Amino acid sequence: MNGELWEMMLRLGAALVAGGLIGLERSYHGRPAGFRTHTLVCLASALLMLVTVYESQWFQGSSRVVVDPTRMAQGIMTGIGFLGAGVIMREGLSVRGLTTAASIWVTAAIGILFGIGFNIPALLAVAATLGTLSSFRWIESRMPTEFYAQFHVKFRRSNLMAEEELRAIAQAAGFSIANMTYELTDGGESFEYRMGIKTLNPGNMHALSERLKAETAVVEFSLTPVGA
Numbered sequence: 608m609n610g611e612l613w614e615m616m617l618r619l620g621a622a623l624v625a626g627g628l629i630g631l632e633r634s635y636h637g638r639p640a641g642f643r644t645h646t647l648v649c650l651a652s653a654l655l656m657l658v659t660v661y662e663s664q665w666f667q668g669s670s671r672v673v674v675d676p677t678r679m680a681q682g683i684m685t686g687i688g689f690l691g692a693g694v695i696m697r698e699g700l701s702v703r704g705l706t707t708a709a710s711i712w713v714t715a716a717i718g719i720l721f722g723i724g725f726n727i728p729a730l731l732a733v734a735a736t737l738g739t740l741s742s743f744r745w746i747e748s749r750m751p752t753e754f755y756a757q758f759h760v761k762f763r764r765s766n767l768m769a770e771e772e773l774r775a776i777a778q779a780a781g782f783s784i785a786n787m788t789y790e791l792t793d794g795g796e797s798f799e800y801r802m803g804i805k806t807l808n809p810g811n812m813h814a815l816s817e818r819l820k821a822e823t824a825v826v827e828f829s830l831t832p833v834g835a
Contacts, residue, residue: 615657622653622721625733629714632740633707648711649718652683656722680719687715754809760828761799768824780815782806
């Protein structure tokens with residue numbers, strides 16, 4: 608077995624392991640695109656780059672054709688966009704799957720690096736990716752982040768709470784109001800406030816809910832988190 612074949616096997620094996628490591632992290636956290644998906648993405652990227660890097664192994668024509676490896680890399684990254692878009696899901700007002708889509712994209716890039724033989728940068732990229740997906744999760748869970756929600760509350764028109772009082776209730780629960788709209792419903796018998804609210808403590812949702820449940824003038828209300 609010649610040296611080039613051994614080198615190709617080494618590059619494919621490295622891509623296989625790298626994609627598997629990133630995929631294991633995603634599978635552990637219950638993501639739909641996990642171990643097998645990331646492994647195949649990294650392996651496929653490396654395979655396609657080998658086509659251009661080792662062009663002399665498969666092209667035996669009489670006229671020499673110069674293949675630009677960067678064109679293949681561009682094609683890979685463009686195609687991966689469709690796979691990444693497939694794992695992004697919208698659930699009501701929330702969007703999920705953005706991190707998994709980004710991990711698929713970077714896994715493809717790592718596969719390209721292994722495919723062209725840039726092993727050290729590829730290994731550094733694997734370490735950085737795993738560190739971002741695991742360590743940064745710990746940091747992110749402890750850093751202050753604004754929490755947004757859609758707040759809807761309904762009153763009988765004959766027993767309507769003043770806007771100033773409703774704002775005071777929301778602010779007392781630790782929320783600030785970003786915007787507010789008004790609507791007459793039930794043939795003019797009911798009045799609804801709809802607003803976007805935000806806080807630094809998601810636990811304030813419970814405090815606001817308890818306060819509203821104790822308010823006899825409230826006919827119905829809803830608090831819907833808005834997140835990514």
